[in-house]
Amino acid sequence: MATYEPKNILITGAAGFIASHVANRLIRSYPHYKFLIYGKTGWIGGLLGKICEKQGIPYEYGKGRLQERSQLLQDIRNVKPTHVFNAAGVTGRPNVDWCETHKQDTIRTNVVGTLNLADVCREQGLLMINYATGCIFEYNAEHPEGSGIGFKEEDTPNFVGSFYSKTKAMVEELLKDYDNVCTLRVRMPISSDLSNPRNFITKIARYDKVVNIPNSMTILDELLPISVEMAKRDCRGIWNFTNPGVVSHNEILEMYKEYINPDFKWTNFTLEEQAKVIVAPRSNNEMDASKLKSEFPELLSIKESLIRNVFEPNRKVSTN
Secondary structure (H helix, E strand, O other), X not given: OOXXXXXXXXXXXXXXXXXXXXXXXXXXXXXXXXXXXXXXXXXXXXXXXXXXXXXXXXXXXXXXXXXXXXXXXXXXXXXXXXXXXXXXXXXXXXXXXXXXXXXXXXHHXXXXXXXXXXXXXXXXXXXXXXXXXXXXXXXXXXXXXXXXOOEOOOOOOOOOOOHHHHHHHHHHHHHOOOOOXXXXXXXXXXXXXXXXXXXXXXXXXHOOEEOOOOEOOOEHHHHXXXXXXXXXXXXXXXXXXXXXXXXXXXXXXXXXXXXXXXOOOOEEOOHHHHOOOOOOOOOOOOEOOHHHHHHOOOOOOHHHHHHHHHHOOOOOOOOO
């Protein structure tokens, strides 16, 4: 039997006992959403728009600059959103090394802009979903590589090797005082679009040499729809926004070779060798995703999600 989804309902006698309860039940059962998204030209921002279209959720992209309070207020007045999504941020082109020589630009967006949007949203009574980063931790004695002991949401960031990570750790700490913010720690994002230069798989497949370190990562095809559901559920606070478990560079490239290009070859090098060809150190860590898994039990492990959401849909190598 088809499910009835009402478009418009007229309730008479809404001031009465029964009618008021009917009205409240309908509001709970058929909520109205409208999303305001910042980061239209970015990878995550663009994908969020597609998810909204697929789910039939009205949305608009913000036109204002994050650091301009009056422009943000104008966006909210014009759009009248139920939720705000912040997917805007400076990561640098072609990589985070850019931030080392553009510190003021990085601060302006990643710190000033993000805090400004959170403050405006709080003033307007709006929940802000903030796509942050988990690249604010690195393996240490309490969380050694290969131990399966991941950093939790309440752990204090211990990696400030890059200026990008430094700004992200700084703003995360300040956002703790905003109860209207849901901070999602994204790490080394991957999607089924292997042509996107921001895709972690695309990046390492193009490198001359790669390190081989297990890391927590985020499969956007699976997790971005979950972030929309988190907005609907009014989730707040800090969340490690990664698939459970870790996967190494070599394991990913082995999958790439198995599913995409059987002739693919790569060369490893050490962290010490890598340090000679990059400006800023890189974060390597495992995030504890048990909080997210508890809220969304269907969440796949990183290796399962890689196969199901990325490599199988892109398979070019015959199974015969």
